Amino acid sequence: MKLSTKGRYGVAAMYDLALHYGQGPISLKSVALRQGISEHYLEQLMGSLRKAGFVKSVRGAQGGYTLTRDPATITVGDIIRVMEGPIAPVDCLITGGCERDRSGFCVTRGVWAKVRDSITQVLDSISLLDLSREDIQHKE
Amino acid sequence: MKLSTKGRYGVAAMYDLALHYGQGPISLKSVALRQGISEHYLEQLMGSLRKAGFVKSVRGAQGGYTLTRDPATITVGDIIRVMEGPIAPVDCLITGGCERDRSGFCVTRGVWAKVRDSITQVLDSISLLDLSREDIQHKE
DNA sequence: CCGTTTTCCGAGTAATACGATAGGTTTTAT
């Protein structure tokens, strides 16, 4: 039940961009430095977020990345789904078929569905704006 | 955010034992057959559950495994923790230190703590008895 | 006592994903 660094780094980077929202393109170099992430690895991750439409990039000197939407409209769940795929503790929740149980009904499946729902509920209720607010609160 | 088969098989096997609670030792062969799990692999998993004190074993012919406690007192969370270690989406929740953030405070960490709490809440609220009851409901 | 059933134990192994690293190309502000 571990999150990979893809998810963690993705959220950290997006949080960093949210903190600098409205300040023009932010270079990955600075994000990687502040968040303590390998710059080259982060490049790959940002590619996914760009293709998913959550960030846009400006190439060339003084270029970088910016959020395409207001931080209030992007949730942690959005980012996790891009970085890690569908939120589901087991695959049979995605594919639908539960091959293990011959009777066609899987008792334990109900448990995993409840877990999925509770994770989804938490992640979708936290926006990038919420995260930046927490940061301000802490600094005060 | 995937559960490994260790967790899934562990819960499936314990659920199977709960269905046969009070009927003497149940052989792994029969559990593996009913649940569609490799018998030899399941052996390894049961070793962990035995060491953790949730099942006891009887060796020799007509031997097998039995729950050490009433199904109502064993939760899915108990099993998952044995099979997969502490429930935590990221390691820094276990170790305590969050090396990434230099200022010593990790904003995203709060998110992962909330996720952990919601997962824990769900898993600890479902007992093996609950699962067997669902099974009966379905059969009716 | 013997043979079968079962748990128990340790080693090995193919496949996969993770977390990078490397080396280059394009694009663009200055």
Place this chain on the structure above:
DNA sequence: ATAAAACCTATCGTATTACTCGGAAAACGG
């Protein structure tokens, strides 16, 4: 022109997963 930055593809070591294999030890039934 130069430097900064995004972009792209490939490679690679490490670890984990989900097994398999081969046996040893225990216990029951006859």
